[in-house]
Amino acid sequence: MTPYHAPVEDMVYLLDAVLGAPATLAALPAHAGFDAALMRQVLDEAGRFASEVVAPLNRSGDEVGARWHQGQVTMPPGFREAYQAFWRAGWPALAAEPADGGQGLPLVLEAVLYEMLSAANHGWTMAPGLLHGAYECLRHHGSEALKARYLGRIASGEWLATMCLTEPQAGSDLGLCRTRALPQADGSHRIEGTKIFISGGEHDLTDNIVHLVLARLPDAPSGPKGLSLFLVPKWLDGGARNPVVCERIEEKMGLHASPTCVLRFDAATGWLIGTPGQGLNAMFVMMNAARLHVALQGLGLLDAAWQKARAYAQERRQMRAPGARETSLIIEHAAVRRLLHTQRAWIDGGRVLAYRTAVELDLLRHHPETSRRAAAERWCALVTPVLKAAFTEQAFLGASDCLQVFGGHGYVREWGIEQHVRDARVTMIYEGTNEIQAIDLLVRKVLGDGGAALRALLQTLGADLDPSHPADAAALAPLRALGSLAQQLVDRCRDGDLAPAHAAATDFLHCAAVALLGWAWARIEAAQRAHASPAPEPCRNGAMAFKAWVAPRFELHARLVAQTSQSTAETA
Structure with missing residues (x-):
């Protein structure tokens, strides 16, 4: 099985030579000290972590999977140790504000980091994948008391977060959500209801999990305008377990290492985030960030599949290519080259678009001119849904094409390519089909x-x-x-x-x-x-x-x- 290797050279070329990202970012007051050398240093280290720490856990994570027993989830061997090394090294805090304990680096570096991690081990990467969105959501909408208690730990990645939207009767139509939030005398709320398809709703990677939950206050109107957002931790101050019960984890086509949970909130204690009835507005901060990262998941998975297929095509001999006198490497066959080169058209072109979108997010966040921030917002609004849809679809179709390069060997588990096909399929569904x-x-x-x-x-x-x-x-x-x-x-x-x-x-x-x-x-x-x-x-x-x-x-x-x-x- 060909191990994943983070293609830092390719990424740096596109960021620097094609997009001029270091110069664009250095012109922002918040990133005045940023340059190509710092970008290269960060991405080199990110590539090493993805390739040497996370990627070796991919096969065993798929085969062993997350395990549920009596409401508790045990992650595959090595996952907790890798995650603890990840957050202690400061990777989740890469783009968080220094005031919150972050490093204050550009968002585009975080985007490239998560592309590498998704390519290396999609299942493992699902765990920290929502940290940035949860951080931004709490930072912009949380009360000072909530931010003092939770923001730093989410920014650092010490505690992981979830996004609890979907219910059995409410998938894409969130206005049908029935989970209730009952106000309490101390300003908290009691959350009651069931949420499904909650990635990382229960695990042993961190000592606490912070759930962001859509629920309906008493007398709230029906439909999406009646939804509010609440922070519901797994563990309460003082060490008491909040009654958030993981009823089961789903048996899935792929992403076996990522527990997709059914969570039951049995009068769990939670606190309002933002304004009553504006839960979806606050949650969309998470969802918009997540959609770019899902597009990057697609690019990463497609690149990982391409790396395996190219390595196989450069070693496997079958038949004679036109003009050859003896059995040829299959990469010499035009049909195989077409399969492989077409994926590069999507991967490298897609990286330019995704990296440019991440740079636009940096401009939206820090540019001093209102007109330039408005242009950045327009870019992100129009380009993000294209990236999410087109590049997740190509991840699945392209990974299938890469499997085709292996012939019958691709259909068996030994070569690892079939896992990419299975894992990629869900990216076309979640974070908005x-x-x-x-x-x-x-x-x-x-x-x-x-x-x-x-x-x-x-x-x-x-x-x-x-x-x-x-x-x-x-x-x-x-x-x-x-x-x-x-x-x-x-x-x-x-x-x-x-x-x-x-x-x-x-x-x-x-x-x-x-x-x-x-x-x-x-x-x-x-x-x-x-x-x-x-x-x-x-x-x-x-x-x-x-x-x-x-x-x-x-x-x-x-x-x-x-x-x-x-x-x-x-x-x-």
């Missing part, structure tokens, strides 16, 4: 303002390209076509009938993904022209593959948008 991401993009964010934000984003992207250069001109064409497609849908839905948009949303999102990838690859090629040092070999293969096998998908999805929206309007 990919269909919901598509509807969010088109219906809420494009049609919601008549396409104004998208037009502004497309102008920003186009300004980075030189129409006189063939590669840039090729990237401009789908961006302009995407704008036209959006305008057609805006015009078609002016009468208030959104059915055509709902039907066409998934294909519209795929159009946006291919157009954004085209911009990303134009930036990569521009960096290669501007720098004497060549791009890493995977980048060069990905550039060819994008033009040959990914870019043509834009026209297909654009036709499907037109056909689907038209047929829906005609049959309504």
